Structure formats: structure tokens, C-alpha cells
Amino acid sequence: MGARELAEKDLFARHCGITLVHAGKGQATAKMEIQPHHLNGVGIVQGGALFTLADMALATASNAYDVVAVGLTSSITYFKAESSGILFAKATELSLRRTVATYQVKVTNEQDELIAVFQGTVYRKNPK
């Protein structure tokens, strides 16, 4: 199963309205148009929605090889609150080793302002 197929079968990403824009070796871009159901109690996009958007980019980028990659640990740092428009998450590879790989994901808005930075490290299982 390829990275794109994995992304299409990701029911939670679909539930959150997240779609794939681009998928390549060790890189991917996902997007999410902000809807009322993405907002938290103070009317801005919930941290979990931003995280899920970034995580979708991470999963796609890290599963572009011949192995299944599963998340070990991820972090997100928030810079700017948004409540409307389209958000993009672009994953790039910081390091790829046999069993572990690390990606940075930048979340930006339509004006290309940095909304959040996410970093994730995955464990790469043996090739099937």
C-alpha cells in the first residue's frame, strides 16, 4: 500500500476535512479549509485540528518508501491563531535512517504566514 493510498484510507483525516495536495519521497503537503467544527471554545482553530493536519502530512511523507512508518513522538508549537480560510501543512524530511526518520511540518495560511511548526519522529517497520 502506497503513501497516497494510506492517506485516502485515513478515516480520521477525512472526518476532519483534510485532503492531500502533494505526495513525494519524504515530502507531502496536506490542506484543510477551516469550518466551524474545527474551532475551539474561544473561536479559533483547535490545536488538535492543526496537529491532525500536520500529522497527515507526516504520515504521507514518511510512508513514501518501502516500509510502514508509525509515529513515535511529535510536537507542535503554535504561532498564530486562525479562524477562517485554508491551511496548508508541508512536510520535509530532516533525517532518514534505517529504522527511524524525522520530519518537520510547517503549517501556513493562504498568506503564507507561519501558523504552527510540527516535528515528528517515526519508527520504520521491516519491509513487508
Added chain:
Amino acid sequence: MGARELAEKDLFARHCGITLVHAGKGQATAKMEIQPHHLNGVGIVQGGALFTLADMALATASNAYDVVAVGLTSSITYFKAESSGILFAKATELSLRRTVATYQVKVTNEQDELIAVFQGTVYRKNPK
């Protein structure tokens, strides 16, 4: 607006089927019954769903005081994959200072096994 009210107005948490079990000063417990729409492409709960569950506990615990707390940075580390049952997220306060506070959130299953650990630091805005 109190922490419980903030939680009830969190549309994204509601969209994810997350509810509040307990809310106190600097502590909170949230829960989520795993549904098919919480799963990722390999059939386990998506990292973003676990993060959102933990983030709901963080938001509730950190907004239990006289100030609005917004997320600065959070991390999550995954220990065990789940695909059914009920998950709980319990937030406890590690540190509370005037403008910054930090919480640990443990995500467990019905057998009280540790599924993930989350840590979040919030910025506390001036009292309204």
C-alpha cells in the same frame, strides 16, 4: 467563561466525540469512545485523535482559573496502538506560574494501560 463552559463550546472536540468526565483546578479528565472515523489508514486510532483528546483535557485543566490559557507548545509520545474501546485522558498540573503553566496528560484505555503521554505548556493571558 469557566473551563467547563469552554469545553462545551469546543466544536472540534464535539466533532471528534470527546466529552468531559471531570474538571477541577489544574486537572481534568476527558474521554472518547473509539469509532471507525477515529482510525487512520492502517486501522489504528490516528495520532491526531489521541492528541485532540489529550488537548481537551489540557484546555480544561488550564482554564480552571481566572485567566484565559492558550496553547504555546505540546508534545505527544505514543506507546500502544488501539482500535476499539474507550480512551481516557487525564491532565495534571506540573507547574503553574503567573503567565505560563505546564500540564502532563496521560492517555489510557479501559484496562488502564498507558496509550500515550502528552505534555502541554500554555500562556496565561491577563485576567479579564
Added chain:
Amino acid sequence: MGARELAEKDLFARHCGITLVHAGKGQATAKMEIQPHHLNGVGIVQGGALFTLADMALATASNAYDVVAVGLTSSITYFKAESSGILFAKATELSLRRTVATYQVKVTNEQDELIAVFQGTVYRKNPK
């Protein structure tokens, strides 16, 4: 080579004046008496000194088994600035799996106040 022996051969920890108080399976305690050379430009213990103290506890706790554990990623969150006295770092195991393990380390002062919290995930190499 056991965990205690690894700790004794850690030249950087020795250079920093860090010593082992206790070593067990998946747990360890290290200590450091604050000296002028641990301070930064504003006269408080440098973040790197706190990190190194915590990292020593992590390395000892995670190498208590039959495999060599090397750091993948670690984070530290600072709660209180110190400039004198003795600091302790106590590592406990959050998760132990075949190839990956995660530890929390609490750094406290002589009054048992929480100075910082550290979390580290290690990769466990094949048994020698």
C-alpha cells in the same frame, strides 16, 4: 557493560560534576552540586547543565537492560531558576518496548521543588 559502568565512563557528566546516586531497572537518580561554572550569563543554572543532569539519569535508567540504548529525542521544560544548592534528577520508565523506550525525568532541588521536567525516548539496539 552495565548501566553503572557506562555512567562512570561518561566523561562529559564527570566534567559537569554529575554523579550517580542510584541505578535500577528502568530507573536512576543523578545529582549535581551547583558550582559557578554551571551558571549562564544571567547567573542561573544553564539549561544545558540541567539537561545534562537529566540525560545522565535517562542514560543510566535506559541502559539497565541487556541492550545498548541511545537517545533519539528529548525535551526539557523549565519551571524554576536556581543558582546554588544540590539538584537531583530522577528517571522513571513510562514505556518499555522491544526497540524503543521512554522515560520521564524530574529535576528537583533540596527542598524537593520541581525545577524542570525532562522526557527522553531511546532506541534499543540489538543485544550484544
Added chain:
Amino acid sequence: MGARELAEKDLFARHCGITLVHAGKGQATAKMEIQPHHLNGVGIVQGGALFTLADMALATASNAYDVVAVGLTSSITYFKAESSGILFAKATELSLRRTVATYQVKVTNEQDELIAVFQGTVYRKNPK
């Protein structure tokens, strides 16, 4: 007190043999020539030494403005083990807000290979 002066008064950085290469607004580069006392029990540069090198770049970059910046939280992810040569840490600004700022620091060797990635968030105190 400027960022460069703060760096020069950092006794722990000096104790670790770390020096400043460049200091600018929101950016800085530090370096460290690996010595035997930087190594851990398995003969590679200790995580705490890499962290301290990166932290020095963070502190210098974040104190380049009219306010004192103190660390809130930092993380480091290790990619490659080193045991000799010179290491460089280059900090760049991801976000600068009134009271909080975030920096990424890349640690590289003389061949410009990525050894580790560090990210730090600081709290900016009121101008003196």
C-alpha cells in the same frame, strides 16, 4: 547587556568549550571542538554537550533584542553520532511575538551533515 556580552558571561558554555561565531537579530552561530571530555560512556558526544551547544545559539539569538529572554522549553532530536571534529549550531527565528519567541537550531559537523535538530521557545521579560 547585549547578546554577545551575555554569551561571554556564560560560564557553563565556557566550561564546555563553546564559543560564539556569529550573533545577529534573532540568529546566532556557536561552535564546539569535540574534546575527550565531551564524550559519553560509549565514546560519542554526550547529548547534553550537543544540547548545550544548541542552547548557546538559542540564548544568543533570542537575547538580541531589547528584552531578556529565558528558556521555557526545548527539545533535541539526534541524527548522527560524532566523536571528533568541530560542531556548529546555527539558530534561526521561527516566530517572534511580544512575550514569546521560538527558534530552530541545526547542529552540523564540518562536512555540513545534520547531527541534531533543536527547537527552543523562550519567554521575553519586560524591557529593562
